[in-house]
Amino acid sequence: MLFFTQCFGAVLDLIHLRFQHYKAKRVFSAAGQLVCVVNPTHSLKYAPTRCAAVQASTEQGILPPCHHHEAVHDPQLVPCTCPLFSCPWEGHLEVVVSHLRQTHRISILQGAEIVFLATDMHLPAPTDWIIMHSCLGHQFLLVLRKQEKHEGHPQFFATMMLIGTPTQANNFTYRLELNRNQRRLKWEATPRSILECVDSVISDGDCLVLNTSLAQLFSDNGSLAIGIAITTSKVHSSEAEM
Amino acid sequence: MLFFTQCFGAVLDLIHLRFQHYKAKRVFSAAGQLVCVVNPTHSLKYAPTRCAAVQASTEQGILPPCHHHEAVHDPQLVPCTCPLFSCPWEGHLEVVVSHLRQTHRISILQGAEIVFLATDMHLPAPTDWIIMHSCLGHQFLLVLRKQEKHEGHPQFFATMMLIGTPTQANNFTYRLELNRNQRRLKWEATPRSILECVDSVISDGDCLVLNTSLAQLFSDNGSLAIGIAITTSKVHSSEAEM
Numbered sequence: 001m002l003f004f005t006q007c008f009g010a011v012l013d014l015i016h017l018r019f020q021h022y023k024a025k026r027v028f029s030a031a032g033q034l035v036c037v038v039n040p041t042h043s044l045k046y047a048p049t050r051c052a053a054v055q056a057s058t059e060q061g062i063l064p065p066c067h068h069h070e071a072v073h074d075p076q077l078v079p080c081t082c083p084l085f086s087c088p089w090e091g092h093l094e095v096v097v098s099h100l101r102q103t104h105r106i107s108i109l110q111g112a113e114i115v116f117l118a119t120d121m122h123l124p125a126p127t128d129w130i131i132m133h134s135c136l137g138h139q140f141l142l143v144l145r146k147q148e149k150h151e152g153h154p155q156f157f158a159t160m161m162l163i164g165t166p167t168q169a170n171n172f173t174y175r176l177e178l179n180r181n182q183r184r185l186k187w188e189a190t191p192r193s194i195l196e197c198v199d200s201v202i203s204d205g206d207c208l209v210l211n212t213s214l215a216q217l218f219s220d221n222g223s224l225a226i227g228i229a230i231t232t233s234k235v236h237s238s239e240a241e242m
Numbered sequence: 243m244l245f246f247t248q249c250f251g252a253v254l255d256l257i258h259l260r261f262q263h264y265k266a267k268r269v270f271s272a273a274g275q276l277v278c279v280v281n282p283t284h285s286l287k288y289a290p291t292r293c294a295a296v297q298a299s300t301e302q303g304i305l306p307p308c309h310h311h312e313a314v315h316d317p318q319l320v321p322c323t324c325p326l327f328s329c330p331w332e333g334h335l336e337v338v339v340s341h342l343r344q345t346h347r348i349s350i351l352q353g354a355e356i357v358f359l360a361t362d363m364h365l366p367a368p369t370d371w372i373i374m375h376s377c378l379g380h381q382f383l384l385v386l387r388k389q390e391k392h393e394g395h396p397q398f399f400a401t402m403m404l405i406g407t408p409t410q411a412n413n414f415t416y417r418l419e420l421n422r423n424q425r426r427l428k429w430e431a432t433p434r435s436i437l438e439c440v441d442s443v444i445s446d447g448d449c450l451v452l453n454t455s456l457a458q459l460f461s462d463n464g465s466l467a468i469g470i471a472i473t474t475s476k477v478h479s480s481e482a483e484m
Contacts, residue, residue: 150392173424182415183448188426205455206425213447 035115035225036107038144040127078195080104096163096194097139100132108132108139116226118144121219125154132163135230139163140174140191142228143198156215158187158226159198159207166193170233176208177227178218185210185218190233277357277467278349280371280386320437322346338405338436339381342374350374350381358468360386363461367396374405377472381405382416382433384470385440398457400429400468401440401449408435412475418450419469420460427452427460432475 080087080099089099100106109131118129129144144158158176162169169191178185187208192201201207210218218224322329322341331341342348351373360371371386386400400418404411411433420427429450434443443449452460460466 150395153392182432184428184430186426186428190424205453206459209451209453209456211447211451214451217448 034109034111034113035117036109036131037117037119038107038129038131040118040120040123040129040146093164097132100141106130106132106141108134110134112136112231113227113229116142116144116228118224118226119222121146121156121215121222121224133160133228133230136172136232138168138172140172140230141194141198142226143202144224144226145202147202149203154212156210156212156224157202157205157207158210159201160191160228160230161194161196161198161201162191163194166195169193173231173233175227175229175231177229178210178224179227180218180220180225183217185214191230276351276353276355277359278351278373279359279361280349280373282360282362282365282369282371282388335406335437339374342383348372348374348383350376352376354378354473355469355471358384358386358470360466360468361464363388363398363457363464363466375402375470375472378414378474380410380414382414382472383436383440385444386466386468387444389444391445396454398452398454398466399444399447399449400452401443402433402470402472403436403438403440403443404433405436408437411435415473415475417469417471417473419471420452420466421469422460422462422467425459427456433472 077090078093078096080089080096080103087103089103091099097108101108111133112135114133116129116131123146125146125148127146131142133140133142139162141161141163142158143161144156146154146156148154160174160176162172172191173188174191175186175188177187185208189207192198215224319332320335320338322331322338322345329345331345333341339350343350353375354377356375358371358373365388367388367390369388373384375382375384381404383403383405384400385403386398388396388398390396402416402418404414414433415430416433417428417430419429427450431449434440457466
């Protein structure tokens, strides 16, 4: 009986995912764009001390990884960069992706341009929507976070981090685009390195920021579709180009 | 003596404007883009009742002008739409532009693409930066407002209104673009009609919204340059186009 109940649950989940995917396809009918349905995850941490080490070091002009431990024996080891959990793991940068996939079950998608469809935008803050994006020979982490900076006024913050060093990150430009209801909002920037804390990028507000009313205007039936494109950055075009 | 003092003051003002203009030219070196230096104005009103009539009527499905008076004898008369002052003036839509220029001294600029350079971004909220923009046979009002929705956390709101009817406004698309420090933020939307309240557009957050840290990243020495472009809107391109 339990087996049949579980089977029925799995079928329902499949139907739900199929429906979300169909909805996304309807919204993003452009051929060749991969639509990825991303379900929310309630964040299990938001330790204010998580970035203390980074901030202190940044003030001294050094850019260290986001350490959880005071003493790191091997300077090439980086801590787990998953923004969801306070995870004690640390390892080499090359194995961060497999750690994120295996331990934190973060999906990875291929393609220069994809659509990130975050579902259930109404869920209370703090909530995160996370995927990895493999493109141009590198892996990127896209984080959409619903957070209350001012009590009772949740905002949405979206940013892209390269799973690589800050020097490597400088070679790329990422674009996040929202397009609905005769409104379009585009954010373009150089991705930050995963060695910088995603928490501090978001708390600095140096990312795409949406208030609740804009998020509602751009979302369709509780889901927010964000078009993502990554390019290699040329010498930055003159800032005058508008 | 007073005459000489005034002359000296005027010369200083000219030097200051020339310096701002030079600075803007340096930032926006693209040929042919008109740079307009816009000085801030402290708003003399923010009467919460200003939009009450509009909101009540909108809830009933009617879109009236933003009335200050309960009884309007001629339905073709519109009130003063200047967001700075509670002005008792009302007149026909065709003469709103000359009223704004003559009474409120709002500058008017020509050209499809201009750069709006708002100075003194550090001034405390509430502050407005306003110009009119003449383009494609119509006049538009650009409003940048610094306002505190949450105490102690000022934000910047920018929107464009057509000095015309909502039906006319639907024929256009406006774009506001910020571009500095390897970051680019673009907002595109249909302008709202001046018959709708600029206050309610801003309080709804249906416009370009910047928190203080983003405004600082995009500003140069206390001035924020916003590239403005207006186009006639085709049948809105499929929302899938990203």
